[in-house]
Amino acid sequence: TDADLSNVPHFSDEEVDFAAVGEYKEELFKKAFARFKELPEDNPLKSELALFCKSAHWLDDYAMFMAIKKSKGGAHWLEWEKKYRKPTKSQKAVIEREFEDEILYEKFLQWTFCRQWSQLKAYANERDILLIGDIPIFVSGDSADVWAEPRLFQVDSDGFPTVVAGVPPDYFSATGQLWGNPLYDWEYHKKTGYDWWTLRIGYSYRLYDIVRVDHFRGFEAYFSIPYGDETAVNGHWEKGPDFELFAAMKMKLGKKEMIAEDLGVITPPVRKMIKKCGYPGMKVLQFAFDSYDSEYLPHNYDKNCIVYTGTHDNQTTRGWYEENNRKVQKYIREYLRVKSGKDVVEAMIATAMSSTAGTAVIPMQDWLGLGREARMNFPSTLGDNWKWRLTDGQLTDALAAHMKDVTETYCR
Numbered sequence: 001t002d003a004d005l006s007n008v009p010h011f012s013d014e015e016v017d018f019a020a021v022g023e024y025k026e027e028l029f030k031k032a033f034a035r036f037k038e039l040p041e042d043n044p045l046k047s048e049l050a051l052f053c054k055s056a057h058w059l060d061d062y063a064m065f066m067a068i069k070k071s072k073g074g075a076h077w078l079e080w081e082k083k084y085r086k087p088t089k090s091q092k093a094v095i096e097r098e099f100e101d102e103i104l105y106e107k108f109l110q111w112t113f114c115r116q117w118s119q120l121k122a123y124a125n126e127r128d129i130l131l132i133g134d135i136p137i138f139v140s141g142d143s144a145d146v147w148a149e150p151r152l153f154q155v156d157s158d159g160f161p162t163v164v165a166g167v168p169p170d171y172f173s174a175t176g177q178l179w180g181n182p183l184y185d186w187e188y189h190k191k192t193g194y195d196w197w198t199l200r201i202g203y204s205y206r207l208y209d210i211v212r213v214d215h216f217r218g219f220e221a222y223f224s225i226p227y228g229d230e231t232a233v234n235g236h237w238e239k240g241p242d243f244e245l246f247a248a249m250k251m252k253l254g255k256k257e258m259i260a261e262d263l264g265v266i267t268p269p270v271r272k273m274i275k276k277c278g279y280p281g282m283k284v285l286q287f288a289f290d291s292y293d294s295e296y297l298p299h300n301y302d303k304n305c306i307v308y309t310g311t312h313d314n315q316t317t318r319g320w321y322e323e324n325n326r327k328v329q330k331y332i333r334e335y336l337r338v339k340s341g342k343d344v345v346e347a348m349i350a351t352a353m354s355s356t357a358g359t360a361v362i363p364m365q366d367w368l369g370l371g372r373e374a375r376m377n378f379p380s381t382l383g384d385n386w387k388w389r390l391t392d393g394q395l396t397d398a399l400a401a402h403m404k405d406v407t408e409t410y411c412r
Helices: 018-038 044-055 059-071 089-098 100-125 144-148 186-191 195-207 243-253 268-277 317-323 326-336 341-354 397-409
Strands: 132-135 163-167 177-182 210-213 221-226 236-239 258-260 281-284 305-308 359-361
Touching: 018 100, 044 059, 044 100, 059 089, 059 100, 059 144, 089 100, 100 195, 132 195, 195 210, 195 243, 243 268, 258 268, 258 281, 317 341, 326 341, 341 359, 341 397
Parallel strands: 132 210, 210 258, 281 305, 305 359
Antiparallel strands: 163 177, 163 221, 221 236
């Protein structure tokens, strides 16, 4: 409260400037934290923070990791002094005293976010709106996860990875993709009963109603690349935990709604694992026109899947159509039964909504009929993504009525 808003930076109507937003909000966070500390100890908010700290299993390690990292100017944890890089239990106690205020600040930020998020989720759920949360299969090497629990990963005694994640060479890349994430030591996870994964997924269901797990095929087999290689050429496939992991999670968490991101090259063993899990896979209409009778065409769907016109990683549907060659454009129009390219976006939405897929997801950019300027993300690139946003005037009563009409027409 009483924040000085005179210095709020101007943000473009078309894009989010994350750097400017971060700098501006950091000042407000610190003011809020200072005022929080001034509250009397018997204030209910302080009790609420204490309760949150006890309930978030990941928080202590994360807050300590971030406090140290900020004190080191953001340097990778492998560059820290040994007492910070590999602290013993007694050294952690010393670190807690050294960074007491900084650690509390990190916990305060996480509590504040989760408190506001819970209010948002409750607001949505009261209106029969469910939230889908996206969770990556891998974590960053420069993360509290690897720093605090190196035994969970294929790293050496100093914390450096021995192998890293990626995907093999294919039609799109002669050298494959080198993601660089440390790989899991699945044998160790198995010995723990997959506790880390169960906690990770379990906590996700506090935040979301449905969880979409990225690169789901990596649980059946993952591509292992020697650390230090500059490409994925020398990598090889290794067996993952397969259905065993999800059986353990189901036993501990009960049956949960999950989406299996099963895009890309899916082998029979992967299909078998997904079918055994029972989770719906993904069908992306923009992938349907690369070949005739593609599995992504709606006439090949079963009900247990989720159809998207496109995802956050795709071009907008209008941009996608405009970028295709004439032969593909002709096939698209023929399949959708439209005569003009200007009708393709609306026809794609109708095709997704009328399909047998149990769920249909339509990006807002497609409802708005936007082009390449509104693309959300370019995979395998950094620094210029996730900048598109809705602006005043785009969500109109007419659009809402149209969305309602399409939804009811196809009994969604």
